[in-house]
Amino acid sequence: MNNPCNLKVGIPRAISYYNNYPFYYGFFNHLGIEVILSDKTTTKIINQGAKYVVSDTCLPIKVYVGHIINLLDKECEYIFVPSIQSTGYKINNCSKIRGLPEIVRNVIDRPFTMVEPTLDKTEGIGLFDFCVQTAKFFNIFDKKLIREAMHAGWDVYNNFHSMTNSGVPYSIAIEASTTGKSAGRPVDIVKPLSVAIMGHGYNLFDDRISLNLIKKLEKMDVKVYTSLDVTSAEAISSIENLGEIQYWANELELTGTAAHFLLDKKVDGIIALSAFGCGPDSLMVDEIAYHCKERNMPLIHLTIDEHTGEAGFVTRIEAFVDMLMRKKRAFITKKSDKFISPDDVNVSVPQEIPVGSAK
Ligand code: SF4
Numbered sequence: 275m276n277n278p279c280n281l282k283v284g285i286p287r288a289i290s291y292y293n294n295y296p297f298y299y300g301f302f303n304h305l306g307i308e309v310i311l312s313d314k315t316t317t318k319i320i321n322q323g324a325k326y327v328v329s330d331t332c333l334p335i336k337v338y339v340g341h342i343i344n345l346l347d348k349e350c351e352y353i354f355v356p357s358i359q360s361t362g363y364k365i366n367n368c369s370k371i372r373g374l375p376e377i378v379r380n381v382i383d384r385p386f387t388m389v390e391p392t393l394d395k396t397e398g399i400g401l402f403d404f405c406v407q408t409a410k411f412f413n414i415f416d417k418k419l420i421r422e423a424m425h426a427g428w429d430v431y432n433n434f435h436s437m438t439n440s441g442v443p444y445s446i447a448i449e450a451s452t453t454g455k456s457a458g459r460p461v462d463i464v465k466p467l468s469v470a471i472m473g474h475g476y477n478l479f480d481d482r483i484s485l486n487l488i489k490k491l492e493k494m495d496v497k498v499y500t501s502l503d504v505t506s507a508e509a510i511s512s513i514e515n516l517g518e519i520q521y522w523a524n525e526l527e528l529t530g531t532a533a534h535f536l537l538d539k540k541v542d543g544i545i546a547l548s549a550f551g552c553g554p555d556s557l558m559v560d561e562i563a564y565h566c567k568e569r570n571m572p573l574i575h576l577t578i579d580e581h582t583g584e585a586g587f588v589t590r591i592e593a594f595v596d597m598l599m600r601k602k603r604a605f606i607t608k609k610s611d612k613f614i615s616p617d618d619v620n621v622s623v624p625q626e627i628p629v630g631s632a633k
Pocket residue numbers: 332333334335368369370371474549551552553554555
């Protein structure tokens with residue numbers, strides 16, 4: 275749709291952007307509202323956000339505030355700050371995500387209009403109500419148009435997910451879905467090791483926050499799986515199969531992903547990436563650590579904050595990958611020893627390996 279009134283909305287490239295941006299994009303676009311994104315996270319954005327909030331606030335919230343400042347510097351008059359309370363009946367977000375509009379209102383003293391709809395499925399406030407509340411800020415009240423915009427949002431969102439579920443990397447799928455295209459799955463290259471990462475999208479897919487964890491692992495020849503490789507149905511059944519219950523809104527993304535790969539044994543190890551001081555993450559990671567221990571699955575927990583240094587971070591990843599490689603080598607060697615054992619195959623084998631043999 276055209277934008278006759280020159281309506282614009284700023285969207286911070288943080289928190290719910292990483293899960294819902296394709297929906298937001300399709301919705302606003304259909305209503306004729308131009309979307310302005312904040313820049314990608316930089317150290318400057320983090321430091322700006324950190325200046326406004328108390329120091330023990332988790333890193334993603336500091337980053338979120340930094341992105342609001344970035345949008346204000348771009349002279350955005352309307353900024354989208356949704357309050358996503360619960361995404362299902364009694365499936366709750368943490369208090370900071372629920373109270374994002376309050377946090378922003380209390381720490382930023384610059385004039386702008388905060389577009390602050392609420393989604394709270396526990397209280398019966400669903401997605402259509404959320405869309406109606408959003409449109410109201412732009413004086414759009416036509417419910418038929420709003421419903422169409424909601425479906426347009428779903429179309430972009432579903433296109434994004436069909437790409438990521440078939441193995442298209444996150445950044446390519448975002449780009450393609452918001453330009454109305456579809457990207458094909460890259461050629462699958464077999465790698466010697468594979469890991470699953472459990473972490474919030476807003477930590478993992480933000481290259482600055484995650485210190486490029488995915489790219490670093492790929493450079494080490496490790497195949498990486500994330501929540502994007504797991505469907506909601508798989509995540510839900512994996513949580514149930516571990517005997518756990520879903521409480522947090524991000525539980526599917528974290529516990530569900532880790533549980534899925536833990537149970538199907540497709541990976542050699544699990545990496546948990548979480549923000550220092552995050553209450554829900556510490557509970558979910560502890561839960562998964564317990565099940566990993568029971569099933570002998572290696573797990574490393576990496577916590578990040580604005581002071582995390584790249585050198586120490588890389589050393590820990592390298593040590594973990596190195597340990598996985600040694601474990602795998604030992605396993606393969608044990609298996610091949612077993613294969614040539616006279617007891618197993620019931621034939622005699624030479625005691626000495628001939629000089630010049632391939633081995
Ligand atoms: S879930 Fe944790 S990391 Fe995310 S906003 Fe809440 S406290 Fe911060």
